Amino acid sequence: MSTTPNIQAILSHLPLFNTMTNEELARIVRHTHERQVNKGEIIFQKDDPSNGFYLVVHGQVKLALPAANGTEKVVEIMNAGRSFGEAMMFMEKPYPVYAQALSDSLLLHIDRAAVFDEIGRDAGFCRKMLAGLSMRLHGLVQDVEAYTLRSSTQRLIGYLMNDLHEKNGTATVSLPTSKTVIASRLNLTPETFSRILNNLSSQGLIAVEGRDVTIRDVALLRGYDP
Amino acid sequence: MSTTPNIQAILSHLPLFNTMTNEELARIVRHTHERQVNKGEIIFQKDDPSNGFYLVVHGQVKLALPAANGTEKVVEIMNAGRSFGEAMMFMEKPYPVYAQALSDSLLLHIDRAAVFDEIGRDAGFCRKMLAGLSMRLHGLVQDVEAYTLRSSTQRLIGYLMNDLHEKNGTATVSLPTSKTVIASRLNLTPETFSRILNNLSSQGLIAVEGRDVTIRDVALLRGYDP
DNA sequence: GTGATTGGTTGATATGGGTCAAGGCGCTGC
DNA sequence: GCAGCGCCTTGACCCATATCAACCAATCAC
Numbered sequence: 001m002s003t004t005p006n007i008q009a010i011l012s013h014l015p016l017f018n019t020m021t022n023e024e025l026a027r028i029v030r031h032t033h034e035r036q037v038n039k040g041e042i043i044f045q046k047d048d049p050s051n052g053f054y055l056v057v058h059g060q061v062k063l064a065l066p067a068a069n070g071t072e073k074v075v076e077i078m079n080a081g082r083s084f085g086e087a088m089m090f091m092e093k094p095y096p097v098y099a100q101a102l103s104d105s106l107l108l109h110i111d112r113a114a115v116f117d118e119i120g121r122d123a124g125f126c127r128k129m130l131a132g133l134s135m136r137l138h139g140l141v142q143d144v145e146a147y148t149l150r151s152s153t154q155r156l157i158g159y160l161m162n163d164l165h166e167k168n169g170t171a172t173v174s175l176p177t178s179k180t181v182i183a184s185r186l187n188l189t190p191e192t193f194s195r196i197l198n199n200l201s202s203q204g205l206i207a208v209e210g211r212d213v214t215i216r217d218v219a220l221l222r223g224y225d226p
Numbered sequence: 227m228s229t230t231p232n233i234q235a236i237l238s239h240l241p242l243f244n245t246m247t248n249e250e251l252a253r254i255v256r257h258t259h260e261r262q263v264n265k266g267e268i269i270f271q272k273d274d275p276s277n278g279f280y281l282v283v284h285g286q287v288k289l290a291l292p293a294a295n296g297t298e299k300v301v302e303i304m305n306a307g308r309s310f311g312e313a314m315m316f317m318e319k320p321y322p323v324y325a326q327a328l329s330d331s332l333l334l335h336i337d338r339a340a341v342f343d344e345i346g347r348d349a350g351f352c353r354k355m356l357a358g359l360s361m362r363l364h365g366l367v368q369d370v371e372a373y374t375l376r377s378s379t380q381r382l383i384g385y386l387m388n389d390l391h392e393k394n395g396t397a398t399v400s401l402p403t404s405k406t407v408i409a410s411r412l413n414l415t416p417e418t419f420s421r422i423l424n425n426l427s428s429q430g431l432i433a434v435e436g437r438d439v440t441i442r443d444v445a446l447l448r449g450y451d452p
Numbered sequence: 453g454t455g456a457t458t459g460g461t462t463g464a465t466a467t468g469g470g471t472c473a474a475g476g477c478g479c480t481g482c
Numbered sequence: 483g484c485a486g487c488g489c490c491t492t493g494a495c496c497c498a499t500a501t502c503a504a505c506c507a508a509t510c511a512c
Contacts, residue, residue: 065371073374075367087360090353096367119353123346126356127316130345133359134313140366141301141322145291147373148299148413152469180489187374192469194491378499404459415500420461 007032007108010057014081016128024122031114035107043099043107050088050095052111056080059105060177063097064184074184077102077177087133089115102177147187155186156196157221160206160213171218175211200224233258233334236283240307242354250348257340261333269325269333276314276321278337282306285331286403289323290410300410303328303403313359315341328403373413381412382422383447386432386439397444401437426450 008029011017017025035054037043043054046066054061056078063076063084075097078084088095089112119126146155159182164171175182183193197213200206205221207214215221234255237243243251261280263269269280272292280287282304289302289310301323304310314321315338345352372381385408390397401408409419423439426432431447433440441447 065375067375073371075370087363090356090360091364093364096364096371116353119356120349123349123352126345126349126352127342129356130316130352130359133356133363134316137313137359137363137366138317138319138322140363140370144301144366144369144373145299145322147370149291149293178489189470190490191471191492195469198491406459416460417462417501418499421499424461 007034010108011055014055016083016125016132019124020122024118024125028110028114028118031111032108035109037101037105037107039101039103041101043101044085044095046096046098047094048098050085050093050112052109053083053085053089053115054099055083055108055110057106057108059107060102061099061105061107062102062177062181062185063099065097072184073187074181077181077185079176083132086129087136102181151226152186152188152192153196153200153224153226155188156193157200157224159186160215161218161222164215164218171215173213173215175213179211233260236334237281240281242309242351242358245350246348250344250351254336254340254344257337258334261335263327263331263333265327265329267327269327270311270321272322272324273320274324276311276319276338278335279309279311279315279341280325281309281334281336283332283334285333286328287325287331287333288328288403288407288411289325291323298410299413300407303407303411305402309358312355313362328407377452378412378414378418379422379426379450379452381414382419383426383450385412386441387444387448390441390444397441399439399441401439405437 008022008025011025011028011032012020017028020028031052034057035043037059043061044050058080060080061078061084062074063078064072064074067073076084084099085095115129119129146158150158160173163176164173179193179197180190183190186193188196197206197208200221201208205216205224207216234248234251237251237254237258238246243254246254257278260283261269263285269287270276284306286306287304287310288300289304290298290300293299302310310325311321341355345355372384376384386399389402390399405419405423406416409416412419414422423432423434426447427434431442431450433442
């Protein structure tokens, strides 16, 4: 017995699979298995070989690079609905990052074989995989732009802008995880992250309360200079 | 009359196309056109819409991001045989970078329509496109690692290591373009680039003569600390 | 040949963000 | 209730790399 939700039902709601016939989906499901991970658990290590890709059904996962003296650099924070590890499936290379659960999470792992098989049968699926990889690539170019061309304050503002649930004039962002992890994602130390929030607050541009950030004037913040 | 080489012949030697039948190739060729560009010429601007991808037949192209006060950040330097612009073809987004010829170059432009068409017919082709995108993605992750986790000296050494034509103990790298462009690629100012080369030289680890860098001891350089 | 332009080097100085250290606040466990 | 631990903040200081400025060498225009 298990609390297993219906894998096929889950997949059928995801963009990557939602145009598949039941028969196609069934083939995928046959090569999919669930993986329940606890907060802090490592999903795969850097340099592990890849034989499929993962989907976050619920929970939260980070991709990160090990850095000096046990520290890390967070590359991506992934919430429910996102997939990861596709790219390594198509190459003969091991994972260049490791994956760790930020909270208790339910993942699906889809075997490379099923994906390769389906690519051969379904050009639409192939195009979706291409689109997915293209999105990731685009995101990484944005990241490179941010890391190399923008100041720490600009990176933080950019992050808020992406995650904000735009209301009218005032907007709110709920940070999806700890400030330390987000700081790392933005290539900042927690200290600097804290100071920037503090600085923007004292200028009246934002208000911070725990993980909730209120943006007084979106346009003003977007145009912030230094 | 033209000095036009045979497009089909060129394509047939590239990994992406070399398993195609003549018929398949002919379809691609029908949607391919040459583009001769002079040194310094812009191939496309950031935010231009994409309707295909490019191949460098000969010459050299850089992808770059505009930065403050007319400067730029070089994202990638591409030599003959490389392709670029694939990812944007699969999304509804404009180019996130601009492309400029670093030397007089001959490019091929392959229309998105031909690619999409061929993806529908040839799963092998699709897999190769996926592999190509995956390689780019992997490269960008490496870049992110370099920018965020490594010192300027380590980035420069890493660059030399990738480009070296490994001999026995001693190795040689011929910088593929000006030091200024490579510096930008590594997210360094020309001044810092120059100083690092100088510094490594004075430690006897490398010898620099114009664009030729000789590495005395590859293992020693690879293990260099700061 | 001469001036102008491009690419590279060198030195002096500035600074953004990191590092180190200490302390606070709010959990969770018992 | 309080010990202990994560997470966050604050302050003092430091350092890697950028910036600014001057200059040199090679190449190019004509």
